[in-house]
Amino acid sequence: MNWLPVRGRSIRQLSTRRRWRNTNSFSSHSLRYSLSQMEQLVELPHVTRLSPNVVRVLGQNPGKFTLQGTNTYLIGQRNPYILVDVGEGRDEYIPALEQALTDHATPILPGEVDVSDIILTHRHHDHVNGLPTVLALLNQRWASRNPDRPFPPPRIHKIPAPETDHHLHPVTSSIAPGHHQPTPEGDAIHDIFDGQKFIVSTAEKSTNPSYVHVIHTPGHTPDSLCLFFPDDRALFTADSVLGHGTAVFEDLADYMASLQKLIDFSKDDPESAEHKYATIYPGHGATIKEGPQHVSTYLRHRLDRENQILKVLQSADPVKDWTTWDIVGTIYKRYPQKLWEPAAHSVDLHLKKLAKEGRVEHLGGEGKEAKWRSSSSEASHLSSL
Numbered sequence: 019m020n021w022l023p024v025r026g027r028s029i030r031q032l033s034t035r036r037r038w039r040n041t042n043s044f045s046s047h048s049l050r051y052s053l054s055q056m057e058q059l060v061e062l063p064h065v066t067r068l069s070p071n072v073v074r075v076l077g078q079n080p081g082k083f084t085l086q087g088t089n090t091y092l093i094g095q096r097n098p099y100i101l102v103d104v105g106e107g108r109d110e111y112i113p114a115l116e117q118a119l120t121d122h123a124t125p126i127l128p129g130e131v132d133v134s135d136i137i138l139t140h141r142h143h144d145h146v147n148g149l150p151t152v153l154a155l156l157n158q159r160w161a162s163r164n165p166d167r168p169f170p171p172p173r174i175h176k177i178p179a180p181e182t183d184h185h186l187h188p189v190t191s192s193i194a195p196g197h198h199q200p201t202p203e204g205d206a207i208h209d210i211f212d213g214q215k216f217i218v219s220t221a222e223k224s225t226n227p228s229y230v231h232v233i234h235t236p237g238h239t240p241d242s243l244c245l246f247f248p249d250d251r252a253l254f255t256a257d258s259v260l261g262h263g264t265a266v267f268e269d270l271a272d273y274m275a276s277l278q279k280l281i282d283f284s285k286d287d288p289e290s291a292e293h294k295y296a297t298i299y300p301g302h303g304a305t306i307k308e309g310p311q312h313v314s315t316y317l318r319h320r321l322d323r324e325n326q327i328l329k330v331l332q333s334a335d336p337v338k339d340w341t342t343w344d345i346v347g348t349i350y351k352r353y354p355q356k357l358w359e360p361a362a363h364s365v366d367l368h369l370k371k372l373a374k375e376g377r378v379e380h381l382g383g384e385g386k387e388a389k390w391r392s393s394s395s396e397a398s399h400l401s402s403l
């Protein structure tokens with residue numbers, strides 16, 4: 019499918035805007051994605067059929083922290099579809115989604131809703147804020163096909179995260195009454211969990227139904243999930259693995275454990291030497307072909323950084339207390355200083371993880387001035403290697 023013209027903005031303007039270099043702000047809140055300095059983004063169409071089962075619809079929110087915009091996905095060969103994420107609520111997203119729902123290889127079943135289930139990959143606003151407008155569109159499309167029948171509203175699903183779920187209240191409370199199906203307890207969001215499956219609609223009735231499988235992958239956020247879709251040998255990775263650059267995370271230990279989980283999962287098929295998934299459909303950026311290798315590269319990158327930090331801490335004789343900023347200045351001495359601030363955020367998260375594991379000692383201080391020393395057990399471990 020070709021890109022959809024977007025009101026008021028041409029594709030040329032959008033593509034010019036995408037050719038930024040790395041000017042990431044240094045605050046941990048705004049630092050969501052980090053791109054290598056030279057990387058340029060490929061242009062993605064607004065609506066793209068990726069397989070007979072999957073269509074990608076761009077959230078129409080390109081930017082420094084969203085790459086080409088948030089990817090949303092329709093899964094299924096015909097309605098009712100599963101919709102993965104809903105964008106950040108840009109007006110231009112609604113005609114793009116409508117095009118994807120209408121311009122489909124399989125004719126619409128008029129007596130069925132367009133979307134039965136919306137799966138939110140995590141709480142971030144660029145993935146969830148489109149809920150009210152998307153649900154209004156689905157309601158309106160149903161009413162135009164079935165003026166005399168009440169709207170069977172979709173269910174909204176997410177992995178629960180008790181400490182941060184309140185961030186979603188402003189969005190869920192602005193959904194019009196009757197536009198979504200609440201839980202029996204009256205909650206807007208249906209909790210989902212690792213291992214849960216959703217049936218995917220097929221063009222022909224089959225005795226062997228298709229499913230997407232939920233994999234809980236905390237780290238980017240506590241509620242981050244991936245979806246495994248065997249029919250496409252594909253993994254929807256949301257913000258845990260991106261199409262370009264590297265992802266950021268709230269908890270590094272969780273994040274690295276989740277990457278390892280995805281690598282282990284890829285090999286977890288006793289009947290086949292093949293990886294369970296090959297393709298990655300990320301939350302931002304282009305589709306990735308060699309999925310398991312890509313996830314391994316992400317993890318390798320983190321482990322390399324960790325080893326660099328430990329090496330720096332053990333390099334001083336006599337033992338010196340290092341600040342986070344000293345460590346950054348040593349590891350990044352060949353890079354311009356303007357890159358040191360965003361690097362400091364990542365090094366800080368690595369040090370906190372290593373401290374939790376007892377491999378470094380935190381001697382006090384906060385942020386860039388925090389002081390660290392290699393723990394004695396780690397030092398003797400390394401010297402015995």
Ligand SMILES: [Zn+2]
Pocket residue numbers: 140142238257
């Ligand atoms: Zn995110």
